[in-house]
Amino acid sequence: MSTAEQPSRRTVLAAAVAAAVVSGTGPAVAASGTAAADAEDPGRTTARSVDYRAWTTYQDWRGGAAKGTRAVAGPRPGLVIADPVGTTDYTDPHTGTTAAWEYATWTSPVHRLAVPATEAIASWNAGTPAGTWLQVELQGAYSDGTDTPWYVMGRWAAGDQDIKRTSVDGQTDGRSTVWTDTFAIDDASTGLRLTSYRLRLTLYRKPGTTLTPTVWRLGAMGSDVPDRFTVPASTPARAGELIVPRYSQEIHAGQYPEYDNGGEAWCSPTSSQMIIEYWGDRPTPGQLSWVDPSYADPQVCHAARNTYDYQYQGCGNWPFNAAYAATYPGLQGVVTRLGSLTDVETLIAAGIPVITSQSFLKTELTGAGYGTSGHLMTVIGFTAEGDVIANDPASPSDAAVRRVYLRREFENIWLRTKRYNAAGKVVSGTGGVCYLYFPARPGLRRRRALASVGVC
The missing domain is CATH 3.90.70.10 (Cysteine proteinases)
Structure with missing residues (x-):
């Protein structure tokens, strides 16, 4: 910035x-929800105005709704493409190039926020070999019982040879908006809040290959920090x-x-x-x-x-x-x-x-x-x-x-x-x-x- x-x-x-x-090895210190969603999870929260939840374990990845993806075990459990559910065209808005991609999805269980939120920021950890990329979306429930749209929180690849990683502008339903990387309630003074959310991963690869992204962590932070x-x-x-x-x-x-x-x-x-x-x-x-x-x-x-x-x-x-x-x-x-x-x-x-x-x-x-x-x-x-x-x-x-x-x-x-x-x-x-x-x-x-x- x-x-x-x-x-x-x-x-x-x-x-x-x-x-x-x-701390094992490493540097030392110097002295001196929605009705249609899957079953809810208990969540992991702070006692403050912030609620962060992440999916990271083999059990987490097995707990979501998988369409063409599968969980992998090991020292660093993750999510990969198993059998793609289809092929779609993506036109990169920054290059104008259209290409076909096989894809598979995983949708998290609903996470009910301990802190009904005015804002939410998703983050993820993944490997995307050349020929692969991923998209992260968020969809939630408002405190009045209605739902948000599915909002794109990022289209991402580690490199820039296949797509240009990008946020998506212009996403709003008149009550909430995504500003680059942050979901925000448009007018918090009305009392409207985000009470729950779920995240959706879409994993992409070049058709006819066995390539796959691997996602190790997917989470979001919801917060209601008072104006000050x-x-x-x-x-x-x-x-x-x-x-x-x-x-x-x-x-x-x-x-x-x-x-x-x-x-x-x-x-x-x-x-x-x-x-x-x-x-x-x-x-x-x-x-x-x-x-x-x-x-x-x-x-x-x-x-x-x-x-x-x-x-x-x-x-x-x-x-x-x-x-x-x-x-x-x-x-x-x-x-x-x-x-x-x-x-x-x-x-x-x-x-x-x-x-x-x-x-x-x-x-x-x-x-x-x-x-x-x-x-x-x-x-x-x-x-x-x-x-x-x-x-x-x-x-x-x-x-x-x-x-x-x-x-x-x-x-x-x-x-x-x-x-x-x-x-x-x-x-x-x-x-x-x-x-x-x-x-x-x-x-x-x-x-x-x-x-x-x-x-x-």
């Missing part, structure tokens, strides 16, 4: 706002810092402008790449062979290309970043919301960095030196005073990426849902949105930390 204080292409939240882990310009302050509890690679987006300014005008807008993939490498993964030389060899940190260019949303025309699609992280062996990623920096302290103590999304004026974050309508950075620790240690990619060099930001300022700009922009207009904040990337098989201490923030 851009670090300039200007109108953002992302309109997520705007409508609703206006209307109203023993300020949030209660949390009390510092745990100091410590994770040793995370540092990458600047700014050194890539002007590189590959076809991906959101180049590096100056690459905060999201730059942050993602830092955490991917923290966990010990990175692109292979072959994967980086397309990058100009004179460019420093070519893996950041690679991350930008592989998170780019051709409809949004940017690299800041939240689920696309989580999905990119999970293309690396042994990693998974989710998009959720956290309730305070206390939650972040818990994760940091378990060795899990947190990528946060926030927007602010230059005067609202001491030491940043810029204002932004939307920016991602990585929280890697806390000082003895409780202030936030962040790898901020909006820095002039890799060496300058590590920053310390005042706890109260950082917490407020991240968790609020309303703010004033430079023109004095009320605009939206993200309400605590974050990416969490962690091992596919986390140890007990990390599992407990993730469970404490509602992620299973």
